Amino acid sequence: MTYGGRLPMTAPWTYIKDLPSREGKEVVIRGWLYNMRSSGKIHFLQLRDGTGTVQGVMVKKEVSEENFAEAKGLWLEASVEVAGTVRKDDRAPSGVELTVSSVSVIQNPSEEYPIGKKDHGIDFLLDHRHLWLRSPRQQAILKIREAVIWSAREFLRNDGYMLVDSPIISGAAGEGASGLFELDYFDSKAYLAQTGQLYAEAAAAAFGKVYTLGPTFRAEKSKTRRHLTEFWMLEPEVAFFDHEANMDLQERLICHIVAYALEHCRRELEFLERDISKLEAVKAPFPHLQYDEAIEMLKKLGSDTPYGSDLGNDDETILTKEFDRPVFIENYPKKIKAFYMKEHPENPDLVLCDDLLAPEGYGEIIGGSQREDSYDRLLARIREEKLPEEAYDWYLDLRKYGTFVHSGFGMGIERVVAWIAGLQHIREAIPWPRTIYRVKP
RNA sequence: UCCUCGGUAGCUCAAUGGCAGAGCGGGUGGCUGUUAACCACUAGGUUCGAGGUUCGAAUCCUCGCCGAGGAGCCA
Numbered sequence: 001m002t003y004g005g006r007l008p009m010t011a012p013w014t015y016i017k018d019l020p021s022r023e024g025k026e027v028v029i030r031g032w033l034y035n036m037r038s039s040g041k042i043h044f045l046q047l048r049d050g051t052g053t054v055q056g057v058m059v060k061k062e063v064s065e066e067n068f069a070e071a072k073g074l075w076l077e078a079s080v081e082v083a084g085t086v087r088k089d090d091r092a093p094s095g096v097e098l099t100v101s102s103v104s105v106i107q108n109p110s111e112e113y114p115i116g117k118k119d120h121g122i123d124f125l126l127d128h129r130h131l132w133l134r135s136p137r138q139q140a141i142l143k144i145r146e147a148v149i150w151s152a153r154e155f156l157r158n159d160g161y162m163l164v165d166s167p168i169i170s171g172a173a174g175e176g177a178s179g180l181f182e183l184d185y186f187d188s189k190a191y192l193a194q195t196g197q198l199y200a201e202a203a204a205a206a207f208g209k210v211y212t213l214g215p216t217f218r219a220e221k222s223k224t225r226r227h228l229t230e231f232w233m234l235e236p237e238v239a240f241f242d243h244e245a246n247m248d249l250q251e252r253l254i255c256h257i258v259a260y261a262l263e264h265c266r267r268e269l270e271f272l273e274r275d276i277s278k279l280e281a282v283k284a285p286f287p288h289l290q291y292d293e294a295i296e297m298l299k300k301l302g303s304d305t306p307y308g309s310d311l312g313n314d315d316e317t318i319l320t321k322e323f324d325r326p327v328f329i330e331n332y333p334k335k336i337k338a339f340y341m342k343e344h345p346e347n348p349d350l351v352l353c354d355d356l357l358a359p360e361g362y363g364e365i366i367g368g369s370q371r372e373d374s375y376d377r378l379l380a381r382i383r384e385e386k387l388p389e390e391a392y393d394w395y396l397d398l399r400k401y402g403t404f405v406h407s408g409f410g411m412g413i414e415r416v417v418a419w420i421a422g423l424q425h426i427r428e429a430i431p432w433p434r435t436i437y438r439v440k441p
Numbered sequence: 442u443c444c445u446c447g448g449u450a451g452c453u454c455a456a457u458g459g460c461a462g463a464g465c466g467g468g469u470g471g472c473u474g475u476u477a478a479c480c481a482c483u484a485g486g487u488u489c490g491a492g493g494u495u496c497g498a499a500u501c502c503u504c505g506c507c508g509a510g511g512a513g514c515c516a
Contacts, residue, residue, distance in 0.1 A: 412516030
């Protein structure tokens with residue numbers, strides 16, 4: 001079982017996804033054995049290579065006795081190179097099977113694979129995330145994640161947006177000191193970014209239409225199905241866009257992402273048993289509710305959240321069940337929102353902002369606002385919130401040198417993935433979830 | 442930080458004061474079309490830890506540890 005000797009890496013091999021087009025041909029595939037059944041004189045090798053799965057049928061009288069016996073001794077997740085002939089078979093899910101002529105063992109595990117064929121508890125699966133990724137469900141979810149990110153970037157790039165990365169280490173507190181991860185930075189303190197927004201605003205003054213995409217960090221001890229301590233956020237920021245244009249961009253972006261997933265991830269969505277009709281309903285225009293209308297509506301639906309409070313998770317769930325597509329909640333009271341949001345021109349107690357809530361109880365996937373562009377009002381807000389003024393000197397500069405109407409928003413990647421894939425918990429929507437009690441693997 | 446629930450074989454769970462069990466996985470044997478294959482046999486335990494109540498504790502009590510679900514906060 002010498003790897004280099006028996007398996008020249010320059011040799012061509014075939015990916016399982018391409019087998020249907022190689023019917024009748026002799027091929028070699030490389031991958032892993034994810035299950036095996038045997039009837040004594042015939043082995044059924046369930047093989048996967050990351051592009052698909054195929055059943056290798058190994059008949060005793062058609063292969064060497066040694067090779068047949070060696071195959072029988074394989075453990076689950078053995079890595080193998082399998083040679084055989086592609087054969088059409090109506091019993092196979094992909095329409096083809098592989099009639100095996102020989103199996104070369106790359107490595108046969110010396111102990112049993114921890115993840116079995118029956119159900120496991122979430123604690124065990126998260127402890128084995130590095131192996132759990134191999135399961136079909138996790139692969140389907142992560143393919144949808146990739147599609148969400150890819151389609152969002154494609155949409156923005158085609159619409160003239162430029163990716164301008166923002167720093168992960170920052171000396172400024174961002175949205176307020178609570179929930180920040182603090183780290184030793186040589187002789188002083190620094191923080192992990194909670195948002196790239198302030199940097200995106202600076203970049204918008206340079207490039208006009210920009211976005212950031214990267215990990216963000218919240219040190220809050222949240223223990224819910226909607227929270228991670230490390231999550232990815234897409235944050236467009238647009239010069240000369242007002243609140244209305246901002247929401248229009250959000251609506252177009254979400255529609256594009258959903259349409260892309262429906263077109264390119266149909267198999268994954270079906271595997272996850274997602275109700276596809278719910279996604280097909282996601283079309284513009286999305287309904288809009290003013291904050292006070294939302295509070296009124298919630299009262300009729302049995303919530304006792306008073307005017308002036310932020311909506312709770314239960315409120316979001318109740319509210320979104322009233323609609324078949326995402327719903328905007330606009331113009332929250334100033335005192336429950338961030339300092340950088342622009343005051344409502346007709347009501348100084350409100351700010352020009354929006355949350356976009358996904359249907360079916362998934363809740364907030366986007367938070368956005370028009371930014372305060374007045375130097376004086378922004379400075380006043382920083383003082384009102386008792387934020388460290390000196391940390392925001394550069395941010396205030398943006399209002400000092402050619403200030404401009406601008407707006408932007410943050411879209412939580414994992415929440416969008418959880419919604420589109422129909423997940424119960426956000427932690428499956430990221431390859432390596434970080435939660436309050438879990439940083440390994 | 443608060444509330445709720447849980448921790449028993451490698452895994453998923455049962456046993457609720459009276460002999461520690463099943464399914465899956467592992468081992469051995471059988472089976473030429475299996476689809477979480479099946480059949481037979483078999484090995485496998487510090488019941489999370491410490492202390493307590495009791496003739497007797499996986500089970501009841503106290504403390505601790507480790508998780509999960511939810512609240513708050515947020516994307």
